[in-house]
Amino acid sequence: MKQLPLDLQLPDPTGFDDFLIGPNLEAFLALKALADGESPESCVYLWGQAGAGKSHLLRATVARAGDAGLDALYLDARTVAPGESAHGHALLAVDHVDALDPAGQIALFGLINAQRECGFAIVTAGQQAPAHMPLRDDLRTRLGWGLVFEIAEPADEDKAALLRHRARARGCEVDESVCRWLVSHQRRDIGGLVSLLDALDRAALAAQRPLTLPLVRDFLRDAEAGN
Structure with missing residues (x-):
């Protein structure tokens, strides 16, 4: 088959409207409410296997919050460790928390505390439920503070x-x-x-x-x- 060097790739859709909800309606609605400032929860953790849609949901939450005028930030812990620049955002999303080294785990622990004390929100994601994460005990406890959702694969x-x-x-x-x-x-x-x-x-x-x-x-x- 002859193939030409065409670059016609569409950008990956990252909004809520592009998410295949499947069995994840409760998590979907909770994150939309959080992005809209209509949720009493300040801490949400998503877990599930790679490719289930966790990153999509985190990015969608940040994008919707930004569209609503909130100061929102997405961080991928595989490439950017949460540092001082992550503080002070009305909504913070930290993806792949299971990739954090010991220093990054301490930083995330402090961020979760700081977000809650300031009345801000934080959404995190990893591949396992908090109790089974290979992280510090105190961080595992913090990740389970608020809402915890398993993001399951659609049919x-x-x-x-x-x-x-x-x-x-x-x-x-x-x-x-x-x-x-x-x-x-x-x-x-x-x-x-x-x-x-x-x-x-x-x-x-x-x-x-x-x-x-x-x-x-x-x-x-x-x-x-x-x-």
């Missing part, structure tokens, strides 16, 4: 519907059978499936072919042969 039919919606957003009509096949045969997490669909769409445009199952199989065979 396969919901994932297929999301892929079709994503394709249409790119201006690409794709048969529902293709989306169902991708969900059942490829990476199961939403992020991986969306990235694969985007790559398939670019390949279809480059080859001037419709995005069908034969094209998908050709693309995957060529990709595997190139590894």
Whole structure:
């Protein structure tokens, strides 16, 4: 399959309207209320496997709070340790807290306390429930202070519907059978499936072919042969 160097990737959608709610309605509504300043809670922790949508929800919460005029900040603890610059935001989101080193854990512990004392909000996320996190005991306790939600993976039919919606957003009509096949045969997490669909769409445009199952199989065979 001949492929041209096209750069047609859409930015990853990060709003609440782009989140596939599935079994996570309670967490979804709680975070929207927090972003709108309508929640009595000041501390929310999300946990679940990689690709479940935790980062999407944290970014959506920060974006909605910013749109409402609140000073909101998102931090990815894998790349940026929470420091002095993280203090004083009306809403703070710290992602991948399980990646924090001992100094970062102490800093996050202080941030949670400071946010609560100032009447500000903090949303954090990791891959395990607070009691099972490989963190300091006092930090595990703080993470479980407020609301704790497990972000569960949506059903396969919901994932297929999301892929079709994503394709249409790119201006690409794709048969529902293709989306169902991708969900059942490829990476199961939403992020991986969306990235694969985007790559398939670019390949279809480059080859001037419709995005069908034969094209998908050709693309995957060529990709595997190139590894």
